[in-house]
């Protein structure tokens with residue numbers, strides 16, 4: 001059976017896939033159909049945060065599957081409630097809505113902001129942001145390439161440059177109800193704002209009666225060394241969204257909000273058949289419990305620093321490299337030329353999976369369980385490919 005031919009024959013041609021047929025994975029490694037192994041420093045785009053087939057997560061999935069998979073939200077189920085309790089404690093927000101993806105979590109956030117602010121429907125987002133591929137979230141996404149061909153877009157979004165407080169302030173109108181930002185822009189090129197940006201945005205929102213929505217779909221769940229990236233800035237959003245790593249490899253999304261904001265959604269205002277699915281939530285619980293019991297947030301910080309230092313030491317003076325940046329295990333190497341895709345292809349040939357964030361940035365989202373030896377190996381391959 002030729003998977004590449006089957007894909008060509010049967011699947012919507014929306015993805016340009018790498019020529020790699022992945023059959024299995026273990027820890028930081030995946031194996032193709034020929035048995036060749038690859039070091040996975042992309043983790044399914046920030047999903048497999050504890051690596052592939054982590055024993056605790058796998059056991060939780062199997063146990064839950066043998067008990068109950070799905071009920072809908074017409075009834076009460078345990079894993080969803082336990083995961084909600086955990087997320088509320090971690091975020092210090094009060095309520096959770098569960099769905100199935102990052103885009104859906106952001107849809108919930110957008111709807112909630114509109115309902116809460118009744119009439120003040122405008123949401124300010126950032127240029128180069130990424131919030132998903134549904135119609136509302138491509139509109140929220142400040143990148144025309146994702147919007148082209150799908151007009152008319154949703155009304156009510158305005159865009160400002162990231163990390164620019166004055167531009168944000170100038171964009172506020174009497175119709176503005178919320179500001180929606182990523183604490184670090186992921187797809188936009190691993191862009192880290194100034195330390196005071198988020199606290200200033202928080203203050204501006206407070207002063208002007210706006211909701212602050214943080215999209216932590218990529219930065220959340222420990223990726224930056226804290227469970228939520230906003231903890232680095234010592235602020236609290238009104239609404240925060242999660243997905244990706246939250247399900248330990250299974251699909252899940254979550255929108256969390258302060259009590260008074262969440263109260264704007266009344267019975268029947270929002271729903272998702274699969275939201276809070278028992279297996280996804282059991283996997284999510286196992287993920288967070290393992291994160292805590294194995295102190296993986298600390299590990300994420302220390303190994304992230306090690307990785308960043310190695311990248312800087314070995315590549316910063318290379319003529320093709322403009323900048324190297326990151327927080328925790330969300331890192332990027334910005335190039336002087338648009339050759340990130342070519343380098344990523346070469347890395348794949350040499351057994352390393354990494355990604356791009358735009359044409360000039362090589363992106364790394366390794367699992368939190370990587371070792372220094374694996375980081376060294378990844379750097380060896382990367383340096384060869386950049387050269």
Ligand SMILES: Cc1ncc(COP(=O)(O)O)c(C=O)c1O
Pocket residue numbers: 045101102103104106130131132133182186187215216217218219243244
């Ligand atoms: C910051 C951010 N928001 C939203 C999304 C969309 O998530 P999903 O693909 O699960 O819909 C992504 C995906 O890359 C993301 O990085």
